[in-house]
Amino acid sequence: MSDTGDAQTAIVRADGEVVKEVRLNVDQSFWVGDVRFEVKDGAIAFAESDCPGQECVKAGWLHTPGSSMACLPNKVSVTLTGESEVDVIAE
């Protein structure tokens, strides 16, 4: 599922509003409310969250264009843009 190495962008939203767009070719770490994101090697993950279930953290590294993950209790989401062979993922 690895791509050609072209940098993708991740769009981070809080309560539905875009709060950050990050290129995934620059390793970094940042907070959105009570959620800490980590970007590494072209992937992004919920590194820390104060939510009870930790579903977002358990989701691990996201690297597939078109994929998304949300921390429901914090209403913080990340969506990976970029060329994708899928328009949406049913899950």
Added chain:
Amino acid sequence: MLAGAVLLSACAPVQKTSEVYALDTICTQQVKGTKADAAIAAVNNMLSRITRELSVNEGSYYYDINAGAPHPVEVSSEAAELVSDALRIADETHGAFNPTIGPVSTLWNISEDPRVPTADEIAAALPLINFRDVEVKGNTVTLQKDGMMLDLSGIAKGLAADLAIEIYKQNGIENAILYLGGNVYVYGDKKDGSDFNVGLRDPVGTAKDYVAIIPVRNTSVVTSGVYERNFESGGKTYHHLFDPKTGYPADNGLLAVTVVCENSAKADALSTALFVMGLEDGLAFAEQTEDIEAVFITDNREIYVTNGLEDNIEITNEAYTLKS
């Protein structure tokens, strides 16, 4: 000329996206049309309303029906219709989809504070799981035994998707991708007239990858998988797809079942039902049901599909094998 150009651009279809939290999950829309904004707003209003009306908290129809057992409770025509739809699918699936699973799902409490119930607790709850003990007359719903509880979580997102599509139609939307906490509806077709490519999530692992792609349009794609809403206890993972016969999560070698159907409520309910039925019975049921297609993914990484999908699915993860 300038004014004309401005007018022209104002009438051109626009692509808009929205993300809100409703139905206890994340709900996103990608909508294209001249009235995309209006359609998105109307859908988001509808989602809030359905969330309120079907909430487990006081003040919802759902709460009233459950609290009212064993007495009749008057609800909205929409709520009564949803219960009727749920009962019809329960009947068609011989109870594999069961909207009266409430006493069991409440014991497990997977969304809030999960725990493995005792065998005695399960045994006490099972006699309350019988969809034939629900009566709908007009706008009145009766759970005929004290302690019965509806759980409509297996169909509510589907209902919401169907209502959303009506709103898109009313607003002349060209195309839309609706995503309600994993349930997908692709409305219309793409700009070039081609199908939407819907990825089916890899049920193994943690990252959100897909294992297969199905090209579809004007249809709902709903998956029930063991990776959604689960918890671990004593080294074992328990998921939310309960077998109404046992009161425990269905444990039959399936990891995920996807249903493709124009009616999203049906897709939603049947994805649970086929999962509970298991591979053999579920596949047979899906083949016999005219307006659906289905995909079954097993724990030995085999993918089984209904006849209509055999030439219309692309397996993108080589760890999985398409069987026929």
